[in-house]
Amino acid sequence: MADDQTLGLTLSGGAAFGAAHVGVLQVLEERGIRPGIVAGTSSGAVVAAAYAAGFDPMLIERAALSFRWSAIAKWSFAPRLGLLDARALDDAVRRVFGSDPLIESFPRRFGAVATDLRTRQAVTIDRGPLSVALKSTIAVPGLLAPVRRDGALLADGGMVDNVPVAATRELGASRVIVVRLHAKWENVRMMRTVSRTQELANDPSVVLIQPEMEGMAQWTMSDASRLIAEGRRAASAALDAADRREDLAALTA
Numbered sequence: 001m002a003d004d005q006t007l008g009l010t011l012s013g014g015a016a017f018g019a020a021h022v023g024v025l026q027v028l029e030e031r032g033i034r035p036g037i038v039a040g041t042s043s044g045a046v047v048a049a050a051y052a053a054g055f056d057p058m059l060i061e062r063a064a065l066s067f068r069w070s071a072i073a074k075w076s077f078a079p080r081l082g083l084l085d086a087r088a089l090d091d092a093v094r095r096v097f098g099s100d101p102l103i104e105s106f107p108r109r110f111g112a113v114a115t116d117l118r119t120r121q122a123v124t125i126d127r128g129p130l131s132v133a134l135k136s137t138i139a140v141p142g143l144l145a146p147v148r149r150d151g152a153l154l155a156d157g158g159m160v161d162n163v164p165v166a167a168t169r170e171l172g173a174s175r176v177i178v179v180r181l182h183a184k185w186e187n188v189r190m191m192r193t194v195s196r197t198q199e200l201a202n203d204p205s206v207v208l209i210q211p212e213m214e215g216m217a218q219w220t221m222s223d224a225s226r227l228i229a230e231g232r233r234a235a236s237a238a239l240d241a242a243d244r245r246e247d248l249a250a251l252t253a
Contacts, residue, residue: 003036003108008173009051010165011044013137013158014181018043019064019224020211023231024179025057031239035177037109039124039167041157044179045112045137049130052110053097063096065224089138093131100129109171112137113157113164117146122161123154124170165200179209179231209238 009028011021021044028034040048050060093100103110104127111126114136125133128149136147136154146155157164163180178200200208211234216223 001032001034003034005036006172006174007033007035008037008039008168008171008176009035009048010163010168010176010178011038011040011048012163012179012181013040013042013044013156014162014213015043015218016221016224017181017211017213017216017218017227018047019221019227020181020213020231020234021047021179022057022061022064023228023233024209024211024235025051025060026228027232027235027239028177029057033177033239035108035173037168037171037173039111039113039164039171040137041113041162041164042138042140044164044181045157046134049110049112049134050096052103052106052108053101054107061228064221064228067221067224089135090131093134097130100131103127103130103133111164111167111171113161113167114139114147114154115157115159115161117141117153117155119152120160122157122164122167123152124164124167125149125154126171163196163200165206175205177207177209179211179235181211182213207238207242209234 011018025047038048038052040046047060050063051057090100103125109126111124112133114123114125115121116123125136132147132149136149137157138144139146139155141155146153161167163178165176165178168176180197180200197208200206211227211230216227
């Protein structure tokens with residue numbers, strides 16, 4: 001079955017909560033829903049990259065269950081800009097992909113969202129080496145050093161756009177499946193988050209999937225299996241509800 005080149009998938013950030021995205025991908029695959037465009041922030045971008053590169057959701061699950069943070073970042077011996085050194089991510093990308101692939105070589109359109117620290121604006125990285133995009137989108141200030149790219153200083157995209165629907169549309173999507181994980185840092189801007197979530201819920205071109213993260217670990221992978229199962233549950237519930245409203249038929253037409 002061919003990918004739908006106007007259907008987008010947006011995966012939000014949320015550290016270890018990102019494992020829930022894997023369950024969502026599995027349900028989409030089982031239902032024959034194949035977005036041709038995918039964008040993500042932080043951990044959402046990591047999962048999105050694997051999907052955009054053509055990895056099977058079951059393979060992504062195995063990677064998530066065996067994942068350790070030390071695979072992408074280690075303690076820095078010169079912690080001027082960050083306590084952790086993300087250069088280990090370069091090796092992780094080559095280990096998983098066999099090289100450091102160019103994003104534009106992926107079979108699906110992909111964008112990783114980062115924050116330009118100088119302008120405080122979101123930047124969508126949709127070309128160039130994958131390692132640069134991933135290091136940029138996960139660079140939490142104070143923990144990981146920002147990344148210099150094209151004159152910009154880039155850090156974690158969740159600071160300005162943790163649910164990057166706009167980036168997905170910029171990449172060409174006219175209809176979007178949005179997976180929003182409730183990340184604890186969103187509490188500082190809760191009113192804006194609630195308002196934005198309501199907008200998405202009322203948009204007929206959007207199917208909103210919201211896994212419940214309550215009681216699960218956000219900073220360790222100890223709950224990865226539960227998070228994947230919750231992603232499956234939330235995706236099935238949201239898609240069934242959209243089907244009853246006949247939104248799903250329009251979304252996948």
